[in-house]
Amino acid sequence: MFTGIIESVGKIKTLTKEGENLHIEVQSDLASELKIDQSVAHNGVCLTVVACSENLYTVTAIQETLLKTNLGTLKEGDFVNLERAMKLGDRLDGHLVQGHVDQTGVCTSIKEASGSWYFSFEYDETLGNVTIEKGSITVNGVSLTVVDSVANTFRVAIIPYTYTHTNFKELSEGSTVNLEFDVVGKYVKRLTTSYE
Incomplete structure:
Protein backbone atom coordinates (compact mmCIF):
# COMPACT_ATOMS: atom_id res chain seq x y z
CA MET A 1 0.00 0.00 0.00
CA ALA A 85 5.49 1.14 0.67
CA MET A 86 3.92 3.06 3.54
CA LYS A 87 4.56 2.09 7.16
CA LEU A 88 1.58 1.23 9.32
CA GLY A 89 1.06 4.11 11.72
CA ASP A 90 2.52 6.81 9.45
CA ARG A 91 0.50 9.81 8.35
CA LEU A 92 -1.48 9.28 5.17
CA ASP A 93 -0.49 12.47 3.36
CA GLY A 94 -1.87 11.52 -0.07
CA HIS A 95 -4.60 8.91 -0.47
CA LEU A 96 -4.77 5.11 -0.35
CA VAL A 97 -2.87 3.85 -3.39
CA GLN A 98 -2.49 0.15 -4.18
CA GLY A 99 0.29 0.37 -6.74
CA HIS A 100 -1.93 -1.51 -9.22
CA VAL A 101 -2.27 0.65 -12.30
CA ASP A 102 -5.75 0.49 -13.84
CA GLN A 103 -4.81 1.78 -17.28
CA THR A 104 -2.70 4.32 -19.10
CA GLY A 105 -3.74 7.76 -20.23
CA VAL A 106 -2.32 10.39 -22.55
CA CYS A 107 -1.35 13.95 -21.69
CA THR A 108 -3.41 16.20 -23.96
CA SER A 109 -2.30 19.64 -22.79
CA ILE A 110 -0.06 21.48 -20.34
CA LYS A 111 -0.88 25.06 -19.37
CA GLU A 112 1.19 27.28 -17.12
CA ALA A 113 -0.88 29.30 -14.64
CA SER A 114 1.21 31.93 -12.83
CA GLY A 115 3.55 29.56 -11.04
CA SER A 116 1.62 26.31 -11.27
CA TRP A 117 0.60 24.06 -14.16
CA TYR A 118 -2.59 22.41 -15.36
CA PHE A 119 -2.09 19.02 -16.96
CA SER A 120 -4.97 17.49 -18.93
CA PHE A 121 -5.26 13.75 -19.54
CA GLU A 122 -7.48 11.53 -21.66
CA TYR A 123 -8.19 7.85 -21.01
CA ASP A 124 -10.24 5.02 -22.52
CA GLU A 125 -13.60 5.23 -20.72
CA THR A 126 -14.71 1.81 -22.06
CA LEU A 127 -12.53 0.18 -19.37
CA GLY A 128 -15.05 1.37 -16.77
CA ASN A 129 -12.91 3.78 -14.76
CA VAL A 130 -14.26 7.15 -13.64
CA THR A 131 -13.04 10.34 -12.03
CA ILE A 132 -15.06 12.79 -10.00
CA GLU A 133 -14.54 16.48 -9.37
CA LYS A 134 -12.25 16.95 -6.34
CA GLY A 135 -11.73 13.18 -6.13
CA SER A 136 -8.35 11.46 -5.97
CA ILE A 137 -6.34 10.09 -8.88
CA THR A 138 -2.80 8.78 -9.14
CA VAL A 139 -0.82 9.87 -12.22
CA ASN A 140 2.56 8.13 -12.57
CA GLY A 141 2.28 7.35 -8.86
CA VAL A 142 1.58 10.94 -7.75
CA SER A 143 -1.50 11.45 -5.56
CA LEU A 144 -3.49 14.32 -7.06
CA THR A 145 -6.90 15.98 -6.89
CA VAL A 146 -9.07 15.88 -10.01
CA VAL A 147 -10.33 19.12 -11.51
CA ASP A 148 -12.58 19.43 -14.57
CA SER A 149 -13.75 15.81 -14.54
CA VAL A 150 -15.49 14.75 -17.77
CA ALA A 151 -16.40 11.28 -19.14
CA ASN A 152 -12.92 10.37 -20.36
CA THR A 153 -10.79 13.38 -19.47
CA PHE A 154 -9.67 15.26 -16.40
CA ARG A 155 -7.21 17.94 -15.32
CA VAL A 156 -4.89 18.18 -12.34
CA ALA A 157 -3.14 21.23 -10.94
CA ILE A 158 0.57 20.80 -10.23
CA ILE A 159 2.31 23.02 -7.70
CA PRO A 160 5.98 23.98 -8.16
CA TYR A 161 7.19 21.50 -5.51
CA THR A 162 5.48 18.56 -7.23
CA TYR A 163 6.68 19.74 -10.65
CA THR A 164 10.29 19.94 -9.43
CA HIS A 165 10.36 16.72 -7.37
CA THR A 166 8.58 14.32 -9.77
CA ASN A 167 8.82 13.41 -13.44
CA PHE A 168 5.95 15.80 -14.29
CA LYS A 169 8.66 18.16 -15.57
CA GLU A 170 9.53 15.48 -18.17
CA LEU A 171 5.96 15.16 -19.53
CA SER A 172 4.81 16.74 -22.78
CA GLU A 173 1.67 16.56 -24.88
CA GLY A 174 1.35 12.98 -26.09
CA SER A 175 3.20 11.45 -23.10
CA THR A 176 1.70 8.19 -21.83
CA VAL A 177 1.12 8.04 -18.07
CA ASN A 178 -0.01 5.39 -15.61
CA LEU A 179 -3.39 5.96 -13.97
CA GLU A 180 -4.66 4.40 -10.78
CA PHE A 181 -8.21 5.51 -10.05
CA ASP A 182 -9.46 6.02 -6.50
CA VAL A 183 -9.95 2.63 -4.79
CA VAL A 184 -13.15 3.74 -3.02
CA GLY A 185 -14.59 4.96 -6.33
CA LYS A 186 -13.74 1.62 -7.96
CA TYR A 187 -15.64 -0.32 -5.29
CA VAL A 188 -18.65 2.01 -5.49
CA LYS A 189 -18.64 1.68 -9.30
CA ARG A 190 -18.50 -2.12 -9.02
CA LEU A 191 -21.38 -2.19 -6.50
CA THR A 192 -23.57 -0.06 -8.74
CA THR A 193 -22.75 -1.86 -11.99
CA SER A 194 -23.94 -5.36 -12.82
CA TYR A 195 -21.40 -8.05 -13.66
CA GLU A 196 -21.17 -8.88 -17.34
Whole structure:
Protein backbone atom coordinates (compact mmCIF):
# COMPACT_ATOMS: atom_id res chain seq x y z
CA MET A 1 0.00 0.00 0.00
CA PHE A 2 1.23 3.47 -0.91
CA THR A 3 0.16 7.09 -0.42
CA GLY A 4 1.06 8.69 -3.75
CA ILE A 5 3.59 11.00 -2.10
CA ILE A 6 6.74 10.63 -4.23
CA GLU A 7 9.96 10.19 -2.25
CA SER A 8 12.46 10.41 -5.06
CA VAL A 9 12.96 10.31 -8.81
CA GLY A 10 15.09 7.44 -10.10
CA LYS A 11 17.01 7.19 -13.37
CA ILE A 12 16.79 4.07 -15.53
CA LYS A 13 20.32 2.69 -15.90
CA THR A 14 19.73 -0.55 -17.81
CA LEU A 15 16.82 -2.50 -19.25
CA THR A 16 17.32 -6.24 -19.79
CA LYS A 17 14.78 -8.53 -21.45
CA GLU A 18 14.58 -12.13 -20.25
CA GLY A 19 11.83 -13.99 -22.05
CA GLU A 20 8.73 -11.81 -21.60
CA ASN A 21 10.10 -10.21 -18.42
CA LEU A 22 11.92 -6.89 -18.22
CA HIS A 23 14.61 -6.36 -15.56
CA ILE A 24 14.80 -2.66 -14.74
CA GLU A 25 17.94 -1.34 -13.06
CA VAL A 26 17.32 2.00 -11.34
CA GLN A 27 19.84 4.52 -10.01
CA SER A 28 18.40 6.13 -6.90
CA ASP A 29 19.36 7.68 -3.59
CA LEU A 30 16.86 5.23 -2.03
CA ALA A 31 18.86 2.17 -3.17
CA SER A 32 21.07 1.98 -0.08
CA GLU A 33 17.97 1.80 2.15
CA LEU A 34 16.27 -0.99 0.18
CA LYS A 35 16.25 -4.72 0.81
CA ILE A 36 15.47 -7.61 -1.50
CA ASP A 37 11.71 -8.43 -1.49
CA GLN A 38 10.63 -4.87 -0.62
CA SER A 39 7.92 -3.19 -2.68
CA VAL A 40 8.63 0.07 -4.47
CA ALA A 41 6.20 1.95 -6.72
CA HIS A 42 7.69 3.03 -10.07
CA ASN A 43 5.46 5.58 -11.80
CA GLY A 44 2.77 4.10 -9.57
CA VAL A 45 3.49 0.45 -10.40
CA CYS A 46 4.29 -1.76 -7.41
CA LEU A 47 7.39 -3.87 -8.18
CA THR A 48 9.53 -6.11 -5.97
CA VAL A 49 13.23 -5.37 -5.43
CA VAL A 50 15.24 -8.39 -6.64
CA ALA A 51 18.78 -6.98 -6.27
CA CYS A 52 20.29 -3.90 -4.67
CA SER A 53 23.60 -2.16 -4.04
CA GLU A 54 24.72 1.24 -2.78
CA ASN A 55 23.09 3.39 -5.48
CA LEU A 56 21.44 0.86 -7.83
CA TYR A 57 18.66 -1.66 -7.47
CA THR A 58 16.76 -3.95 -9.82
CA VAL A 59 13.09 -4.81 -10.17
CA THR A 60 11.36 -7.11 -12.66
CA ALA A 61 8.20 -6.34 -14.62
CA ILE A 62 6.24 -9.22 -16.15
CA GLN A 63 4.50 -9.08 -19.53
CA GLU A 64 1.08 -8.28 -17.96
CA THR A 65 2.60 -5.21 -16.28
CA LEU A 66 4.37 -4.11 -19.46
CA LEU A 67 1.14 -4.34 -21.46
CA LYS A 68 -1.00 -2.35 -19.00
CA THR A 69 1.42 0.38 -17.92
CA ASN A 70 3.97 2.77 -19.43
CA LEU A 71 6.92 0.73 -18.09
CA GLY A 72 7.23 -1.12 -21.40
CA THR A 73 8.07 2.19 -23.11
CA LEU A 74 10.92 3.10 -20.75
CA LYS A 75 14.34 3.87 -22.20
CA GLU A 76 17.72 4.05 -20.51
CA GLY A 77 18.09 7.54 -19.05
CA ASP A 78 14.35 8.01 -18.41
CA PHE A 79 13.19 9.17 -14.99
CA VAL A 80 10.59 7.37 -12.85
CA ASN A 81 8.73 8.51 -9.74
CA LEU A 82 9.58 6.36 -6.72
CA GLU A 83 7.75 5.63 -3.49
CA ARG A 84 8.43 2.94 -0.92
CA ALA A 85 5.49 1.14 0.67
CA MET A 86 3.92 3.06 3.54
CA LYS A 87 4.56 2.09 7.16
CA LEU A 88 1.58 1.23 9.32
CA GLY A 89 1.06 4.11 11.72
CA ASP A 90 2.52 6.81 9.45
CA ARG A 91 0.50 9.81 8.35
CA LEU A 92 -1.48 9.28 5.17
CA ASP A 93 -0.49 12.47 3.36
CA GLY A 94 -1.87 11.52 -0.07
CA HIS A 95 -4.60 8.91 -0.47
CA LEU A 96 -4.77 5.11 -0.35
CA VAL A 97 -2.87 3.85 -3.39
CA GLN A 98 -2.49 0.15 -4.18
CA GLY A 99 0.29 0.37 -6.74
CA HIS A 100 -1.93 -1.51 -9.22
CA VAL A 101 -2.27 0.65 -12.30
CA ASP A 102 -5.75 0.49 -13.84
CA GLN A 103 -4.81 1.78 -17.28
CA THR A 104 -2.70 4.32 -19.10
CA GLY A 105 -3.74 7.76 -20.23
CA VAL A 106 -2.32 10.39 -22.55
CA CYS A 107 -1.35 13.95 -21.69
CA THR A 108 -3.41 16.20 -23.96
CA SER A 109 -2.30 19.64 -22.79
CA ILE A 110 -0.06 21.48 -20.34
CA LYS A 111 -0.88 25.06 -19.37
CA GLU A 112 1.19 27.28 -17.12
CA ALA A 113 -0.88 29.30 -14.64
CA SER A 114 1.21 31.93 -12.83
CA GLY A 115 3.55 29.56 -11.04
CA SER A 116 1.62 26.31 -11.27
CA TRP A 117 0.60 24.06 -14.16
CA TYR A 118 -2.59 22.41 -15.36
CA PHE A 119 -2.09 19.02 -16.96
CA SER A 120 -4.97 17.49 -18.93
CA PHE A 121 -5.26 13.75 -19.54
CA GLU A 122 -7.48 11.53 -21.66
CA TYR A 123 -8.19 7.85 -21.01
CA ASP A 124 -10.24 5.02 -22.52
CA GLU A 125 -13.60 5.23 -20.72
CA THR A 126 -14.71 1.81 -22.06
CA LEU A 127 -12.53 0.18 -19.37
CA GLY A 128 -15.05 1.37 -16.77
CA ASN A 129 -12.91 3.78 -14.76
CA VAL A 130 -14.26 7.15 -13.64
CA THR A 131 -13.04 10.34 -12.03
CA ILE A 132 -15.06 12.79 -10.00
CA GLU A 133 -14.54 16.48 -9.37
CA LYS A 134 -12.25 16.95 -6.34
CA GLY A 135 -11.73 13.18 -6.13
CA SER A 136 -8.35 11.46 -5.97
CA ILE A 137 -6.34 10.09 -8.88
CA THR A 138 -2.80 8.78 -9.14
CA VAL A 139 -0.82 9.87 -12.22
CA ASN A 140 2.56 8.13 -12.57
CA GLY A 141 2.28 7.35 -8.86
CA VAL A 142 1.58 10.94 -7.75
CA SER A 143 -1.50 11.45 -5.56
CA LEU A 144 -3.49 14.32 -7.06
CA THR A 145 -6.90 15.98 -6.89
CA VAL A 146 -9.07 15.88 -10.01
CA VAL A 147 -10.33 19.12 -11.51
CA ASP A 148 -12.58 19.43 -14.57
CA SER A 149 -13.75 15.81 -14.54
CA VAL A 150 -15.49 14.75 -17.77
CA ALA A 151 -16.40 11.28 -19.14
CA ASN A 152 -12.92 10.37 -20.36
CA THR A 153 -10.79 13.38 -19.47
CA PHE A 154 -9.67 15.26 -16.40
CA ARG A 155 -7.21 17.94 -15.32
CA VAL A 156 -4.89 18.18 -12.34
CA ALA A 157 -3.14 21.23 -10.94
CA ILE A 158 0.57 20.80 -10.23
CA ILE A 159 2.31 23.02 -7.70
CA PRO A 160 5.98 23.98 -8.16
CA TYR A 161 7.19 21.50 -5.51
CA THR A 162 5.48 18.56 -7.23
CA TYR A 163 6.68 19.74 -10.65
CA THR A 164 10.29 19.94 -9.43
CA HIS A 165 10.36 16.72 -7.37
CA THR A 166 8.58 14.32 -9.77
CA ASN A 167 8.82 13.41 -13.44
CA PHE A 168 5.95 15.80 -14.29
CA LYS A 169 8.66 18.16 -15.57
CA GLU A 170 9.53 15.48 -18.17
CA LEU A 171 5.96 15.16 -19.53
CA SER A 172 4.81 16.74 -22.78
CA GLU A 173 1.67 16.56 -24.88
CA GLY A 174 1.35 12.98 -26.09
CA SER A 175 3.20 11.45 -23.10
CA THR A 176 1.70 8.19 -21.83
CA VAL A 177 1.12 8.04 -18.07
CA ASN A 178 -0.01 5.39 -15.61
CA LEU A 179 -3.39 5.96 -13.97
CA GLU A 180 -4.66 4.40 -10.78
CA PHE A 181 -8.21 5.51 -10.05
CA ASP A 182 -9.46 6.02 -6.50
CA VAL A 183 -9.95 2.63 -4.79
CA VAL A 184 -13.15 3.74 -3.02
CA GLY A 185 -14.59 4.96 -6.33
CA LYS A 186 -13.74 1.62 -7.96
CA TYR A 187 -15.64 -0.32 -5.29
CA VAL A 188 -18.65 2.01 -5.49
CA LYS A 189 -18.64 1.68 -9.30
CA ARG A 190 -18.50 -2.12 -9.02
CA LEU A 191 -21.38 -2.19 -6.50
CA THR A 192 -23.57 -0.06 -8.74
CA THR A 193 -22.75 -1.86 -11.99
CA SER A 194 -23.94 -5.36 -12.82
CA TYR A 195 -21.40 -8.05 -13.66
CA GLU A 196 -21.17 -8.88 -17.34
